[in-house]
Every structure is written in structure tokens, then in C-alpha cells.
Amino acid sequence: MTATHTTERAVIAKRVDSGTADTEEIRDLARAAGYEVVGEITQTRTEDPAYHLGEGKVTRLSNVVAREGAAVVIFDNTLGPYQTYNIGNELPERVRVIDRFRLILEIFGQRAQTRKAQLQVELAELRYELPRAEAKASLAKRDERPGFMGLGEYDESREEDIKKQISNIRDELESIEETERHRREQRRESGFDLVALAGYTNAGKSTLLRRLADDLDVDENDDLHPDLDTTAESEDRLFTTLGTTTRRAKVGKREVLVTDTVGFIQDLPHWLVESFKSTLGSVYHADLVLLVVDISESVEEIREKLVTSHDTLYERNEAPIVTVLNKTDMVDDEEVQRKTDALSSLAPNPVAVSAKQGLKIDDLADRIDHELPDYERERLVLPMTDDTMSLVSWIHDHASVETVDYGDQVVIEFEARPAIIEQSRAKAGDLVGASA
Ligand SMILES: Nc1nc2c(ncn2[C@@H]2O[C@H](COP(=O)(O)OP(=O)(O)OP(=O)(O)O)[C@@H](O)[C@H]2O)c(=O)[nH]1
Ligand SMILES: [Mg+2]
Structure with a gap:
């Protein structure tokens, strides 16, 4: 996935229960996602169930969006699906409404470059969507109005679909993690x-x-x-x-x-x-x-x-x-x-x-x-054979070698992690055993 750099114009909206709304971080996040912030609307009040903000504020928001020619409204709050829908209806045509978490997901989506990161973004998106699909499905079920039945059926299968995708992604992530664990172990052993x-x-x-x-x-x-x-x-x-x-x-x-x-x-x-x-x-x-x-x-x-x-x-x-x-x-x-x-x-x-x-x-x-855990010192006395030469180079690769003396025998002194010392002893034991 390549990074998409949209330069869409965005208006920030934020509601707080009390005090004054601070929009610095959401502005930073908006810019991080590639938006140009061209205006903001804030409000201190309790959450309106239908519009999140007060209705009058939503009208103000709509005016700012129209005046600034914005394409997006970014809320620094979590919006329910119906709030998103209602607000959208009050805004000029084709203006998108996204909330804080959608925005963060957009940023992550743009930055995700490895398979693992992409899967994680997908997983996050699905987890975001799941409760929304569930809410829609249950509302549709409760509501006997015929127009909603089709939507309900659709959403229920959507719900199943999301769950299945989540489980598939989890499996794939797990196998990636298994590979990473293995690699970490190898590195430690090295x-x-x-x-x-x-x-x-x-x-x-x-x-x-x-x-x-x-x-x-x-x-x-x-x-x-x-x-x-x-x-x-x-x-x-x-x-x-x-x-x-x-x-x-x-x-x-x-x-x-x-x-x-x-x-x-x-x-x-x-x-x-x-x-x-x-x-x-x-x-x-x-x-x-x-x-x-x-x-x-x-x-x-x-x-x-x-x-x-x-x-x-x-x-x-x-x-x-x-x-x-x-x-x-x-x-x-x-x-x-x-x-x-x-x-x-x-x-x-x-x-x-x-x-x-x-x-x-x-x-x-x-x-x-x-x-970090202390290095230990070791001194090994080895027979002069070809196998010893390969052990000496293994030690060079895995430890900090101080001296090597080549005489009738090879004497090597080095420092390394305890695990490496153990391994070198075992390898040396095999050598000595084989040459005896
Ligand atoms: N003045 C100053 N700026 C620094 C220093 N270290 C990093 N920066 C700047 O801080 C910004 C962020 O640095 P990064 O190294 O990308 O930060 P990061 O922690 O890897 O950020 P993420 O990858 O987003 O988690 C860049 O503009 C850096 O140039 C420093 O010692 N002094
Ligand atoms: Mg970084």
C-alpha cells in the first residue's frame, strides 16, 4: 500500500462536557493524515443523541464547511452511526464526516507498509465496524417496518462476514508472530x-x-x-x-x-x-x-x-x-x-x-x-583440527574474542552472553570427544 497524500480541506469539530475544547492534537492528527485544516467548531455541552452537537451548532458547522469549501468534517469525538448519518444530512452534498478513531485508522492505513501492519489496520477497521453492524442488525430486527427488513438481513450476514474476517486475520497474524518469535530466538542464540x-x-x-x-x-x-x-x-x-x-x-x-x-x-x-x-x-x-x-x-x-x-x-x-x-x-x-x-x-x-x-x-x-546481562569470560583449550577452526570462527561470530593462541593446541579466550558460553562449551566438548 502506498501512502496517499490527500490535500482535502477539513473542518474540525469537537464537543466537551465541560471546560474549553482543546483542538491541538486533533489538528495534528488531521495534518498527519494529509488534510488541510481550514476551520473549527467547538462546543461545551452534553452530548445530543441525534447530532452529538446542539442542532444550532450543526447549522453553524454546515455554514463554515460551505464557506471554506471543505470536503471533510473531522470530529474529535466518537460518533455513533446515526449521529454520523444525521450530521451528514445537514452538511453540503458529498461532505464526509469522520470521527477521531476513523481518522487514526486512516493514518495507520496510509503508513502500513508491511503485511503485518496492513493486517493490523484491517483488524482494527473490522473491530470498529463490528459493533456498528451489530447495532444496525438489532435495530432492524426490532423494527417491523418492511423497509428495514432487507437492511436487517443484509446486516446480519455482514456481521457474520466481519466475524469471519476477524478470525482469518487473527490466524494470519498469529503465524507471522510465530515466525517473529522464532527469529528472535535465533538472534538471541546468535x-x-x-x-x-x-x-x-x-x-x-x-x-x-x-x-x-x-x-x-x-x-x-x-x-x-x-x-x-x-x-x-x-x-x-x-x-x-x-x-x-x-x-x-x-x-x-x-x-x-x-x-x-x-x-x-x-x-x-x-x-x-x-x-x-x-x-x-x-x-x-x-x-x-x-x-x-x-x-x-x-x-x-x-x-x-x-x-x-x-x-x-x-x-x-x-x-x-x-x-x-x-x-x-x-x-x-x-x-x-x-x-x-x-x-x-x-x-x-x-x-x-x-x-x-x-x-x-x-x-x-x-x-x-x-x-544488559553481564558477559561472562571463558577460556577453551582445543585440539588442533579443522573442526576446531570452524568452532573458532563461530566464537568470533558470537562473542568478543580477546586472544587466540595457536600452538600444539588452540587456546581461545573470550567474553559472551552466558547462553553463548554454554553453547561453546558444548561444541568444544564434542570436538574433544571426537579427537580423543
Ligand atoms: N530538536 C530535536 N529534534 C529531534 C530530536 N530527535 C528527533 N527529533 C525530531 O523529532 C521528530 C520525530 O522524530 P522520529 O525519530 O521520527 O520520532 P519517532 O518517535 O520515531 O516517531 P513515530 O515513528 O511517529 O513513533 C523529527 O522531526 C525529528 O527530526 C532531537 O534530539 N532534537
Ligand atoms: Mg519512528
């Missing part, structure tokens, strides 16, 4: 520590990955991640990354695999989170999680995002979490210190960096090295 980047969208995860990583991309779908191209800039838009990409990085003596993940966002409905949960698989199974936040945001905003991130990670994550305060180039040292102190209970001992400017990346690398 001596890599697995580090995952997590955090809100736009925090700078992809930029940081590029800073940490060597050039090599270890996923097969490299070409599907233009945002990770070393020559391409990260974009200042939401959800640049959908799906995960893994790159190899050297941290101290270690070979580490760093995985970039989809960004979190506030107020995601649970069905949407559910659909993208498997995206977080690489986070849940990492040896270390780097939780990236944007230090240029307000303390309140960062705190809220940290809390949500921890909630998302809490259930299944067992790895240590290091908070990375990114974008230090945008604030002065005093502000970094003040915010670090204010956030100390949520983010104890964080590392402050600028991914973009490459500041303090070494400190972060040291910290990663420190947090």
Missing part, C-alpha cells in the same frame, strides 16, 4: 542482546535508532521503511513508523539488536490498542527497553505520557526500562535538570540525549551496556 525502543509518537525513536545503529539493517523488509533510511530525515509528523525495524548496533563489546516500534498515542480506544498489541512483541521480549520521551514538552505532558507508557508495558514487560530524555538541544541545561527532578519518581536515573545532534549518545551506550 549472541545478540535485544534492545527495544518504545515511547510516544514523535519522541524521536527512529532518529535515535539511526544514531545507535551501524549501517546494517537486519530485517528483510528494509526497503519498506523509508523513514529509517540513513539518508532520509525523520519527519515531524505523527506515526512515521508503523511496524518494526531492527538494526544491529555495537555497544561496548556487545553486538546488540535495536528494534524501533510504533509510537504510542493518548486516548487510543482499547480495540485499536488490541489490534496493534503484537507490534509491541519486540518490546515485551527485549532484554532492555529504552522509553523515549521528548524533554521539550511540559512536565505535565511528559508525566502523562510516561504513565500511559508504563501502563502499556506493565502487563507483559519483564525487562529493565531506561528512560531516555530526548531533544535536549531544544532546552537549556537548567530546564533539563528541573524536569529530570520533577519526573524522578516516574523516571529514576534517566539518560538525557539529543538524538538529532548526537549529544550524549556515548553515555546512553554505556548505560545500555551496564543494564
Whole structure:
């Protein structure tokens, strides 16, 4: 699927029960989806069952849409199917009405480039549609009016259809995940520590990955991640990354695999989170999680995002979490210190960096090295045979070799993850056994 860049003109609408409506985030999301925001209507009142807004407000909305020649109205609320229909009737011809979740789905649909991401978007869409189809079907059933019967029958089969599709997609996702699990295990056995980047969208995860990583991309779908191209800039838009990409990085003596993940966002409905949960698989199974936040945001905003991130990670994550305060180039040292102190209970001992400017990346690398399970030392004495030569090269591939002495025997000293040491001992045992 290629990204479609619509430049349709959009009017934002938002209702809040009390206080004043803040439209900053929905504007950002609209722009992320490719819309040009040309106006907005907000209202503080209880929800109107038929129109969501008050009827007078809907007329105002219609006027703004007509005046600005808008093609779309974007609600920062959840609209029921009938509200959507009723509002649509009050607007000029052919103007679309979408709500917050539809909009997020549109963005995800545009960004989904891997099979897995596409399936997840489809799953999310179907989960969005299912209760709506169910509602229609049950209303039609209750309603004896003949005109509705046809609709009812149709919707009931639609409901079954959606359920079947959901189950098919789940199966396919499961098999993709199985492959990923297998790949993760192989990587671990190859001596890599697995580090995952997590955090809100736009925090700078992809930029940081590029800073940490060597050039090599270890996923097969490299070409599907233009945002990770070393020559391409990260974009200042939401959800640049959908799906995960893994790159190899050297941290101290270690070979580490760093995985970039989809960004979190506030107020995601649970069905949407559910659909993208498997995206977080690489986070849940990492040896270390780097939780990236944007230090240029307000303390309140960062705190809220940290809390949500921890909630998302809490259930299944067992790895240590290091908070990375990114974008230090945008604030002065005093502000970094003040915010670090204010956030100390949520983010104890964080590392402050600028991914973009490459500041303090070494400190972060040291910290990663420190947090990962310790390497162990090993010294093996091996007979001088051809098989030994291939074991020595295996050790070179999987460990950090300090010395190799070739005499009557081969003496090799190295450091590696405990699992690698075990494997090398077993292989050495086979060799010695065979040559005896
Ligand atoms: N000033 C400054 N900008 C940064 C820094 N790191 C990243 N950015 C900018 O922040 C924006 C988002 O960066 P990304 O790396 O795409 O963020 P992300 O967390 O991967 O975002 P998603 O993929 O949407 O989840 C881009 O415009 C980056 O250039 C930094 O250290 N300083
Ligand atoms: Mg990204």
C-alpha cells in the first residue's frame, strides 16, 4: 500500500462536557493524515443523541464547511452511526464526516507498509465496524417496518462476514508472530542482546535508532521503511513508523539488536490498542527497553505520557526500562535538570540525549551496556583440527574474542552472553570427544 497524500480541506469539530475544547492534537492528527485544516467548531455541552452537537451548532458547522469549501468534517469525538448519518444530512452534498478513531485508522492505513501492519489496520477497521453492524442488525430486527427488513438481513450476514474476517486475520497474524518469535530466538542464540525502543509518537525513536545503529539493517523488509533510511530525515509528523525495524548496533563489546516500534498515542480506544498489541512483541521480549520521551514538552505532558507508557508495558514487560530524555538541544541545561527532578519518581536515573545532534549518545551506550546481562569470560583449550577452526570462527561470530593462541593446541579466550558460553562449551566438548 502506498501512502496517499490527500490535500482535502477539513473542518474540525469537537464537543466537551465541560471546560474549553482543546483542538491541538486533533489538528495534528488531521495534518498527519494529509488534510488541510481550514476551520473549527467547538462546543461545551452534553452530548445530543441525534447530532452529538446542539442542532444550532450543526447549522453553524454546515455554514463554515460551505464557506471554506471543505470536503471533510473531522470530529474529535466518537460518533455513533446515526449521529454520523444525521450530521451528514445537514452538511453540503458529498461532505464526509469522520470521527477521531476513523481518522487514526486512516493514518495507520496510509503508513502500513508491511503485511503485518496492513493486517493490523484491517483488524482494527473490522473491530470498529463490528459493533456498528451489530447495532444496525438489532435495530432492524426490532423494527417491523418492511423497509428495514432487507437492511436487517443484509446486516446480519455482514456481521457474520466481519466475524469471519476477524478470525482469518487473527490466524494470519498469529503465524507471522510465530515466525517473529522464532527469529528472535535465533538472534538471541546468535549472541545478540535485544534492545527495544518504545515511547510516544514523535519522541524521536527512529532518529535515535539511526544514531545507535551501524549501517546494517537486519530485517528483510528494509526497503519498506523509508523513514529509517540513513539518508532520509525523520519527519515531524505523527506515526512515521508503523511496524518494526531492527538494526544491529555495537555497544561496548556487545553486538546488540535495536528494534524501533510504533509510537504510542493518548486516548487510543482499547480495540485499536488490541489490534496493534503484537507490534509491541519486540518490546515485551527485549532484554532492555529504552522509553523515549521528548524533554521539550511540559512536565505535565511528559508525566502523562510516561504513565500511559508504563501502563502499556506493565502487563507483559519483564525487562529493565531506561528512560531516555530526548531533544535536549531544544532546552537549556537548567530546564533539563528541573524536569529530570520533577519526573524522578516516574523516571529514576534517566539518560538525557539529543538524538538529532548526537549529544550524549556515548553515555546512553554505556548505560545500555551496564543494564544488559553481564558477559561472562571463558577460556577453551582445543585440539588442533579443522573442526576446531570452524568452532573458532563461530566464537568470533558470537562473542568478543580477546586472544587466540595457536600452538600444539588452540587456546581461545573470550567474553559472551552466558547462553553463548554454554553453547561453546558444548561444541568444544564434542570436538574433544571426537579427537580423543
Ligand atoms: N530538536 C530535536 N529534534 C529531534 C530530536 N530527535 C528527533 N527529533 C525530531 O523529532 C521528530 C520525530 O522524530 P522520529 O525519530 O521520527 O520520532 P519517532 O518517535 O520515531 O516517531 P513515530 O515513528 O511517529 O513513533 C523529527 O522531526 C525529528 O527530526 C532531537 O534530539 N532534537
Ligand atoms: Mg519512528
